[in-house]
Amino acid sequence: MTIQFGPDYVRAIAPYQGGKPIAEVAREFGLDEAKIIKLASNENPLGMPDSAKQAMLAAMGDIGRYPDSNGFDLKQTIINKYKVPADWITLGNGSNDILELAAHAFVQPGQSVVYAQYSFAVYALATQAIGARAIVVAAKDYGHDLPAMAKAITADTRLVFIANPNNPTGTFIPAAEIEAFLAKVPQDVVVVLDEAYNEYLAPELQYDSIAWVQQYPNLLVSRTLSKAYGLAGLRVGFGIAQPVITDLLNRIRQPFNVNSMAQAAAVAALNDSAFLQKSAQLNAEGYQQLTQAFDAMDLEYVKSYGNFVLVRVGSDDAAGARVNLELLKRGVIVRPVGNYGLPQWLRISIGLPQENAAFIKALKAVLS
Ligand SMILES: Cc1ncc(COP(=O)(O)O)c(C=O)c1O
Missing domain, CATH: 3.40.640.10 (Type I PLP-dependent aspartate aminotransferase-like (Major domain))
Known part of the structure; x- marks a missing residue:
């Protein structure tokens, strides 16, 4: 008999699925890490503010x-x-x-x-x-x-x-x-x-x-x-x-x-209000870049107020996973949302202009 630990409600938990790390995708698909684009975890594409980096270094002592x-x-x-x-x-x-x-x-x-x-x-x-x-x-x-x-x-x-x-x-x-x-x-x-x-x-x-x-x-x-x-x-x-x-x-x-x-x-x-303003501005521009491309491709998306966009990439329930896999092969990491009950959709975090452009290019190639 296998011993089971913990209450039923803990064993019933489906683990949190985060965005795939860049190094993992590089290993799995034999890709160059430096060329991989991650738009999967709603992170700030500018990285950390320089002011925070300096403060962190000072705290290191x-x-x-x-x-x-x-x-x-x-x-x-x-x-x-x-x-x-x-x-x-x-x-x-x-x-x-x-x-x-x-x-x-x-x-x-x-x-x-x-x-x-x-x-x-x-x-x-x-x-x-x-x-x-x-x-x-x-x-x-x-x-x-x-x-x-x-x-x-x-x-x-x-x-x-x-x-x-x-x-x-x-x-x-x-x-x-x-x-x-x-x-x-x-x-x-x-x-x-x-x-x-x-x-x-x-x-x-x-x-x-x-x-x-x-x-x-x-x-x-x-x-x-x-x-x-x-x-x-x-x-x-x-x-x-x-x-x-x-x-x-x-x-x-x-x-x-x-x-x-x-x-x-x-x-x-x-x-650092200057950094915050820059982040919000970059995000607003990236939102326009992505949604204009979705409009041109006739793809449905949900109007977003965050730093990401939910886009419908097909009308069958395998679409999200299928398109996600094809994007991964091309070195673009986005977030499939089947676990949210949205299997036809992908969530794209808004990146730098060149990252958004690379994603759009890859998506066009996958869907054509
Ligand atoms: C709605 C919402 N709340 C909270 C969090 C948690 O973020 P963190 O723990 O990094 O503050 C996230 C992260 O994605 C989120 O999307």
Whole structure:
């Protein structure tokens, strides 16, 4: 008899599928690493800001010591930028950490978590890992249907995840809809508003979620340094909520969950508004480049507010995997999204102009 370890709900978890690393694709397909283009993980094609690199190098001298467990300097930077008190902040090993901490802190096995169909894969993982029950609400036009999500909340619901903009579809929920949702949600249900792609929003779409945190003690806003700030490999994110939430998150997080080089780099990146502006500008231009090509190729895509675009590459359910494999053979890594229930689609992260052009060329060759 084979011994099985762990609860059923842990054994039932399908592992997270990340973007394929460049070195792995080079090995598998016999390609030159230097020629491979990776548009698969919604990373910043500019890499890290130089200001963050300098700060990291300066912090290296102290690497023999543990990091500041309270992240004083990083919290000061967040306090200055977002005008929130220190006890509203939870630092995370990426914002992924904040999402998982929320599931652990607020939900017991058997209780339910509400999130949308086609929303970020970690919501399902965090729910399953604690033996909670997922209530997955059907998407509307590939995005969140907030009125339906409000209705789906049951007596045992303890947590709701909302991504705005959403990954992998790129959809955006206008501020008024979120406000109406927050007003409807029972006060004992924690709402995580995941704003990983917020910095890519055009100024006229930006909204003041910190004001909502002031109004709603059950709201937790999460942010990341992995996207527009270019620090994905360092793993830094943070949550902003009132102390009734933050206090619990801070009790269960690992004491040193954000390493010292990451803290130093994050301070520099958060203060580097020129880099942020450059990233958003490059992204807007890349979005035009990709979607104009999709229009010319008559390919359907979902209007995106993030740093990626979801595009339909065929009308049969093998299309995504097939086109993905052909792109890999040509040294272009994108993200198949069959695991999200979108087998006809691929998610393309927006790259540098020459990377976008190489992808478009490869896609044309594959589809012709
Ligand atoms: C919607 C959303 N939230 C959170 C994350 C987590 O990012 P990180 O843990 O790097 O902050 C991602 C990453 O892709 C994401 O797409």
